[in-house]
Amino acid sequence: MNIYALVKRTFDTEEKISVQNGEIAEDGAEFIINPYDEYAVEEAIRVRDEHGGEVTVLTIGSEEAEKQLRTALAMGADKAVLINTEDDLDELDEFGAATIIAEYLKDKDADLILAGNVAIDGGSGQVGPRVAELLDINYVTTITELKIDGDKATVIRDVEGDSETIEAQMPLLVTAQQGLNDPRYPSLPGIMKAKKKPLEELELDDIDLDEDDVEVKVERVDIFLPPEKQAGRVLEGDLQDQVKELVQLLRTEAKVI
Amino acid sequence: MSKKVIVLGEVRDGALRNVSFEAIAAAKKISGGGEIVGVLIGDSVQDLGQELVQYGADRVVTVEHPHLKHYTSDGFGQAFMAVHEQEEPEAIVFGHTALGKDLSPKIAAKLQSGLVSDVTEIEGEDDDAVFIRPIYSGKAFEKVKINEGTVFVTIRPNNIEPLAQDADRSGDVSAVSATIQNLRSVVKDVVTKATDGVDMSEAKVIVAGGRGVKGPEGFEPLKELADLLGGAIGASRGACDADYCDYSLQIGQTGKVVTPDLYIAAGISGAIQHLAGMSNSKVIVAINKDPEANIFKVADYGIVGDLFEVIPMMIEEIKQLKVNA
Numbered sequence: 014m015n016i017y018a019l020v021k022r023t024f025d026t027e028e029k030i031s032v033q034n035g036e037i038a039e040d041g042a043e044f045i046i047n048p049y050d051e052y053a054v055e056e057a058i059r060v061r062d063e064h065g066g067e068v069t070v071l072t073i074g075s076e077e078a079e080k081q082l083r084t085a086l087a088m089g090a091d092k093a094v095l096i097n098t099e100d101d102l103d104e105l106d107e108f109g110a111a112t113i114i115a116e117y118l119k120d121k122d123a124d125l126i127l128a129g130n131v132a133i134d135g136g137s138g139q140v141g142p143r144v145a146e147l148l149d150i151n152y153v154t155t156i157t158e159l160k161i162d163g164d165k166a167t168v169i170r171d172v173e174g175d176s177e178t179i180e181a182q183m184p185l186l187v188t189a190q191q192g193l194n195d196p197r198y199p200s201l202p203g204i205m206k207a208k209k210k211p212l213e214e215l216e217l218d219d220i221d222l223d224e225d226d227v228e229v230k231v232e233r234v235d236i237f238l239p240p241e242k243q244a245g246r247v248l249e250g251d252l253q254d255q256v257k258e259l260v261q262l263l264r265t266e267a268k269v270i
Numbered sequence: 271m272s273k274k275v276i277v278l279g280e281v282r283d284g285a286l287r288n289v290s291f292e293a294i295a296a297a298k299k300i301s302g303g304g305e306i307v308g309v310l311i312g313d314s315v316q317d318l319g320q321e322l323v324q325y326g327a328d329r330v331v332t333v334e335h336p337h338l339k340h341y342t343s344d345g346f347g348q349a350f351m352a353v354h355e356q357e358e359p360e361a362i363v364f365g366h367t368a369l370g371k372d373l374s375p376k377i378a379a380k381l382q383s384g385l386v387s388d389v390t391e392i393e394g395e396d397d398d399a400v401f402i403r404p405i406y407s408g409k410a411f412e413k414v415k416i417n418e419g420t421v422f423v424t425i426r427p428n429n430i431e432p433l434a435q436d437a438d439r440s441g442d443v444s445a446v447s448a449t450i451q452n453l454r455s456v457v458k459d460v461v462t463k464a465t466d467g468v469d470m471s472e473a474k475v476i477v478a479g480g481r482g483v484k485g486p487e488g489f490e491p492l493k494e495l496a497d498l499l500g501g502a503i504g505a506s507r508g509a510c511d512a513d514y515c516d517y518s519l520q521i522g523q524t525g526k527v528v529t530p531d532l533y534i535a536a537g538i539s540g541a542i543q544h545l546a547g548m549s550n551s552k553v554i555v556a557i558n559k560d561p562e563a564n565i566f567k568v569a570d571y572g573i574v575g576d577l578f579e580v581i582p583m584m585i586e587e588i589k590q591l592k593v594n595a
Contacts, residue, residue: 024406026523026524026542026543026546027542027543029409029542030406030409030410032410037405037406037410048524049524106384107375107378107384107385108378108382108383108384108385111375111379133406133407133523133524134405134406135405136387136388136403136404136405136406136407136527137385137387137388138371138375138387139374139375139378139385139387140375141375142343142372142375142376142379143375143376143378143379145376146375146376146379146380147379151344151454151455152343152376153343153455154371154372155368155371155372157517167458171368171517171518172368172460173367173368173469173470173471173518174462174469174470174516174518174519175460175461175462176460176461177340177457177459177460177461178457178458178459178460178461179342179455179456179457179458180455180456180458181454181455181456182454182455190517191510191517191520191524191525192516192517192518229384229417230383230384230416230417230418230419231384231385231386231414231415231416231417232414232415232416232417233412233413233414234400234413234414234415235412235413236405236410236411236412236413237410237411237412237413238409238410238411239408239409239410239411239549239550242549242554242567242568244566244567244568244569245554245569245570245571245572246570246571246572247561247566247569247571247572247573247574248571248572248573252573252575252579252580252583253583255573255575255580256573256580256583256584256587257587259555259571259573259584260584260587260588260591262571263532263553263555263571264591267532267552267553267570267571269474269475269531269532269552269553270475270499270532270588270591
């Protein structure tokens with residue numbers, strides 16, 4: 014089976030966010046594979062181990078994203094592709110990202126494409142379904158279980174707490190929801206092997222796109238931090254009295270009950 | 271220039287979801303006085319059309335088909351595109367719900383358009399509309415505008431105030447025929463896991479538990495309090511990782527981002543990832559044994575104490591209040 018996992022390099026979830034010159038400050042920040050994409054990589058490896066084939070991890074970004082690709086290779090992916098847009102593009106929106114990925118994948122005959130259901134930075138969750146639509150293949154988002162049998166997959170989809178069992182035709186793109194699996198940590202031999210695995214680097218030219226094809230449709234005009242939440246009142250006194258006071262405050266001051 | 275906007279109304283358990291009314295209010299701002307057309311897709315949705323009108327739609331079009339009983343991206347995609355071809359709108363608004371998140375990128379890809387997801391606020395109107403949306407799960411916000419093509423947004427539930435319902439408003443409800451075929455996904459079964467229908471993303475009150483609940487049964491008093499307040503249950507990653515509850519309840523940077531009117535955090539320490547998911551709630555109550563817990567830094571009201579003592583007392587107190595009221 015020809016399997017692709019789409020990954021994005023993101024800030025570590027531990028990071029505090031600050032703004033500098035209208036941009037998110039990246040100095041000294043730790044970067045990781047977007048946690049939802051990690052589920053996608055893990056699932057890709059498991060599907061390959063069960064059904065055979067090859068897992069390619071794919072990302073768009075700068076050279077710095079090589080580190081996340083090597084991590085995915087160390088987990089067990091077979092090959093990696095970096096589409097390096099650093100020299101060509103200042104900005105990239107979901108329309109552009111999906112166009113690039115679909116353009117790369119269009120002649121690859123992927124049987125299965127996995128992605129995270131959302132990236133924890135941009136948070137729009139658009140790229141996966143957009144890619145599927147551009148490739149004209151089936152897709153199911155926010156999945157928590159995947160079983161493949163021939164040209165059909167049985168998928169469990171999380172729908173705001175409900176679980177839908179879906180029978181889906183292959184080729185298929187799925188996006189991973191938490192609970193799909195428990196991603197492995199790269200082992201030491203895995204890390205050693207990853208250094209020798211193929212990592213291909215491409216630019217827009219190599220996939221016959223130019224800047225105009227992926228010009229942003231959505232433009233960021235400002236970025237700001239939410240007002241810092243002020244610590245409120247910690248109530249005091251006898252516990253029973255505290256609870257009484259709390260319920261009163263919620264009713265009369267905060268007016269929420 | 272005013273814009274014609276189409277708004278996808280969403281039906282759950284036979285009723286319109288609140289986010290659909292909020293989407294009409296958003297559409298009003300984007301339209302700059304242009305026409306607002308509600309869209310309903312399903313196996314039997316005609317009867318709900320008037321309600322969309324009462325909340326501000328000028329008229330409603332429906333697509334009904336037996337294959338549209340359950341949502342699938344192919345089925346709803348075909349239905350929506352049939353409406354799109356007929357109406358040729360300049361703007362589209364969906365709710366940022368499971369359905370909206372799944373369908374909107376497909377439609378945007380078909381239209382070769384931009385899409386602004388998860389909008390919490392709209393500044394300006396019509397061509398000057400600027401959309402505010404959280405990034406990094408609410409650790410920061412961005413303002414964006416759409417440069418060209420269809421203005422397409424999804425709005426986060428519970429953030430944009432719907433217009434008041436006006437029972438005197440009337441508008442046309444008409445059917446659009448669409449060919450619904452070759453569905454590549456089929457829904458075989460649906461298991462409802464959530465507590466009695468109150469969905470976390472739309473809940474006005476959320477009672478969330480962390481490691482402090484100590485086990486699956488520890489969620490019982492939280493559930494009782496949530497039911498009493500007409501709210502939903504949530505959880506921290508700690509509680510989910512410890513198998514006290516299902517991952518679908520997780521609130522935080524991985525998990526759901528919520529903005530209820532009242533968020534009660536019980537036995538949650540307040541890791542930065544959790545705070546990202548809930549700190550934009552309107553009022554936050556923290557209950558924790560540890561007075562140094564991080565959660566107190568974002569709480570409007572805090573009680574240092576054992577949740578297993580505090581929550582039952584709250585339940586009693588609120589019951590009393592309801593009796594007296």
